[in-house]
Amino acid sequence: MTFCSQNHSKPYLCKKNQVMTALSAFQLAILKGIPEELPSSKPFDSTINHAPRRKDILTTEEKRLALKNALRYFPVKHHVVLAAEFAEELRAYGRIYMYRFRPDYKIYARDIETFPHKSKQAAAIMLMLSNNLDDAIAQHPHELITYGGNGAVFQNWAQYLLTMQYLATMTDDQTLAIYSGHPLGLFPSQKDAPRVVVTNGMVIPNYSKPDDWERFNALGVSQYGQMTAGSFMYIGPQGIVHGTTITVLNAARMQKHPNYSGGIKLLITSGLGGMSGAQPKAANIAGVVSITAEINPKAAYKRHSQGWVDEVMQDVDQAIDAALQWKEKNTAHSIAFLGNIVDLWERLNERNIDVDMGSDQTSLHNPWAGGYYPAGLTYNEANEMMSDKPVLFREKVYESLRRQILAINSLTSKGMYFFDYGNAFLLESSRAGADVFDTNGRFKYPSYVQDIMGPLCFDYGFGPFRWVCASSDAKDLDTTDLIACEVLEEIAKTAPNEIRQQLDDNILWIKEAKKNKLVVGSQARILYADAEGRIKIAAAFNNAIREGKISGPVVLGRDHHDVSGTDSPFRETSNIYDGSSFTADMAIQNVIGDSFRGATWVSIHNGGGVGWGEVINGGFGMLLDGTEDADRKLKSMLHWDVNNGIARRSWARNKEAVFAINRAMESEPLLKVTIPNFADEDLIQTFF
Numbered sequence: 001m002t003f004c005s006q007n008h009s010k011p012y013l014c015k016k017n018q019v020m021t022a023l024s025a026f027q028l029a030i031l032k033g034i035p036e037e038l039p040s041s042k043p044f045d046s047t048i049n050h051a052p053r054r055k056d057i058l059t060t061e062e063k064r065l066a067l068k069n070a071l072r073y074f075p076v077k078h079h080v081v082l083a084a085e086f087a088e089e090l091r092a093y094g095r096i097y098m099y100r101f102r103p104d105y106k107i108y109a110r111d112i113e114t115f116p117h118k119s120k121q122a123a124a125i126m127l128m129l130s131n132n133l134d135d136a137i138a139q140h141p142h143e144l145i146t147y148g149g150n151g152a153v154f155q156n157w158a159q160y161l162l163t164m165q166y167l168a169t170m171t172d173d174q175t176l177a178i179y180s181g182h183p184l185g186l187f188p189s190q191k192d193a194p195r196v197v198v199t200n201g202m203v204i205p206n207y208s209k210p211d212d213w214e215r216f217n218a219l220g221v222s223q224y225g226q227m228t229a230g231s232f233m234y235i236g237p238q239g240i241v242h243g244t245t246i247t248v249l250n251a252a253r254m255q256k257h258p259n260y261s262g263g264i265k266l267l268i269t270s271g272l273g274g275m276s277g278a279q280p281k282a283a284n285i286a287g288v289v290s291i292t293a294e295i296n297p298k299a300a301y302k303r304h305s306q307g308w309v310d311e312v313m314q315d316v317d318q319a320i321d322a323a324l325q326w327k328e329k330n331t332a333h334s335i336a337f338l339g340n341i342v343d344l345w346e347r348l349n350e351r352n353i354d355v356d357m358g359s360d361q362t363s364l365h366n367p368w369a370g371g372y373y374p375a376g377l378t379y380n381e382a383n384e385m386m387s388d389k390p391v392l393f394r395e396k397v398y399e400s401l402r403r404q405i406l407a408i409n410s411l412t413s414k415g416m417y418f419f420d421y422g423n424a425f426l427l428e429s430s431r432a433g434a435d436v437f438d439t440n441g442r443f444k445y446p447s448y449v450q451d452i453m454g455p456l457c458f459d460y461g462f463g464p465f466r467w468v469c470a471s472s473d474a475k476d477l478d479t480t481d482l483i484a485c486e487v488l489e490e491i492a493k494t495a496p497n498e499i500r501q502q503l504d505d506n507i508l509w510i511k512e513a514k515k516n517k518l519v520v521g522s523q524a525r526i527l528y529a530d531a532e533g534r535i536k537i538a539a540a541f542n543n544a545i546r547e548g549k550i551s552g553p554v555v556l557g558r559d560h561h562d563v564s565g566t567d568s569p570f571r572e573t574s575n576i577y578d579g580s581s582f583t584a585d586m587a588i589q590n591v592i593g594d595s596f597r598g599a600t601w602v603s604i605h606n607g608g609g610v611g612w613g614e615v616i617n618g619g620f621g622m623l624l625d626g627t628e629d630a631d632r633k634l635k636s637m638l639h640w641d642v643n644n645g646i647a648r649r650s651w652a653r654n655k656e657a658v659f660a661i662n663r664a665m666e667s668e669p670l671l672k673v674t675i676p677n678f679a680d681e682d683l684i685q686t687f688f
């Protein structure tokens, strides 16, 4: 281990000197990894939002295996103490989190230079994963869950400690392999290779049922990485505000209730959690009145205190009346109804309220372990029932979904526009036997991707590009906002009509982003952009870093919920109609392609959004440090990262994507894509 002996204002590692100086307790703790001596055990902190007790699914033999698996991180001399403690965790929580090893320092996105490192790229990864575990960001920080109820960064604290130590000591000639949170080790590679390759929840396809996840996760051998949780790219609800704003804005543009007489529209939805918490904020930005039901008081008040929702109300009629008054005043306003979404839908229906738009963002990808709280039970009753009486709990969830659909169906028959928000709501409701199919046997309501996100964004290559200023300095974020805005305005000058609205919406978004106070945690920004926009913005950042206009490196990334990264038949690829929506070639091709074109880290996950076994999704992170290497990599990798998906969408005969890939081929002579021919429908019908 080599550290710099110079008196730097910020202590950091350097390659030459052998003397260790000025290392903070934080840095020493990172370098120590799993401590030799046992740290004292930690009391359970009830002020923090904790994951619900997981299902007791393991056989006795499997419980022994889980214990052995956990103990392999520690020297034998500690096994007597730790075995008793871990067995108790398994009994009490259904998982072994190794709470004792949770570090004493605060975990958050510090300035990149404060992370001990030999590789700047590895330091960027430490910053990003720290952000995912920040108390202010993570849904269940002590269980290492970032969002979505089960979106894990690691399975236990030993994995965190080891990973940080590996990252702090690795060089640019090594790659760290992480298997579902477990750092397998550092392997020799080369400087253009990713520093980290992450896989999450990858299992043999026949073993991808929800209970398989429960079992593998309890054994400590697999985890649900969601999308940006296990890939270290979560930036708080801001990441989703922009996409939600685009969705709500376009839903409001497209749909009109029969009784609509101009003015502002009303949106009803649910969920104030990790991603769903963005809905009221997005509705305000999109100029819509909204009521969002949330059953968990901690989640509702957290979003209120962060300014994501304007007020919290416990009485259903009071919430409805208040919303109608704001509608009357023609003023956007967001209300959190602290209660069950089913109660809200049923009351709206009973009162015959004109609801313009409706959706749902409970975590139905995870219905049996805290993702969906059935009507008629308190929050605590439901939490107990899901682990103590799982069969009864399942019945309650299904009964509740049938009631919810009944009320929604009634309101849509009167003119409401309802869309599935990619949370497996219609899928799970169909399993519950609810009336969700049309006469052709398809879901009677579209997903937001089918109606909005697919044709307006993904097929043209627009997706949730994002960046984080690694200096953790808000001034740098302001500079990047300005640069990104200038780049988009320049592109808009010559953009074709097909993508003008998208560009205008995105320019408006970036101009207002600071005013909307979206930053929680790292100095991050999300901005929907297409391949041209992403490459030009990234190149402009890299220049600005080189010229010192931005004071430190910038990390690029994106949500997996994007053009190319995700194969998900009920969400990202739900507007693929050539029968290939159940294939996962695109996501796998994407992550492999990114990894040899310059990504700093890559990840590929089973599960994310709609649920374990329902989706394969991947992402990347890329460090811009002002160098020519970064210039070369960003151009090559971002081009592939978007155009892979456009090419696939084009091959599926999506007209917007055919337009976009032809345009891409005109500007890049090395790009040659197979373009589909369109068969005549009448000809086809002659035969079948």
Ligand SMILES: NC(=O)c1ccc[n+]([C@@H]2O[C@H](COP(=O)([O-])OP(=O)(O)OC[C@H]3O[C@@H](n4cnc5c(N)ncnc54)[C@H](O)[C@@H]3O)[C@@H](O)[C@H]2O)c1
Pocket: 139, 147, 148, 149, 240, 243, 244, 270, 271, 272, 273, 274, 275, 276, 277, 293, 294, 295, 296, 299, 339, 340, 341, 342, 361, 362, 363, 364, 365, 366, 370, 371, 372, 373, 374, 375, 421, 422, 423, 424, 561, 608, 609, 610
């Ligand atoms: N916004 C998007 O674009 C988008 C994108 C991807 C996925 N999703 C999906 O949306 C879902 C929500 O994501 P999240 O990160 O917010 O999850 P989350 O678990 O953090 O939040 C869901 C919230 O719903 C609440 N809830 C559950 N049942 C309820 C009920 N019956 N009534 C009222 N509140 C209830 C929970 O208490 C929780 O706070 C996930 O399935 C996710 O995959 C949304």
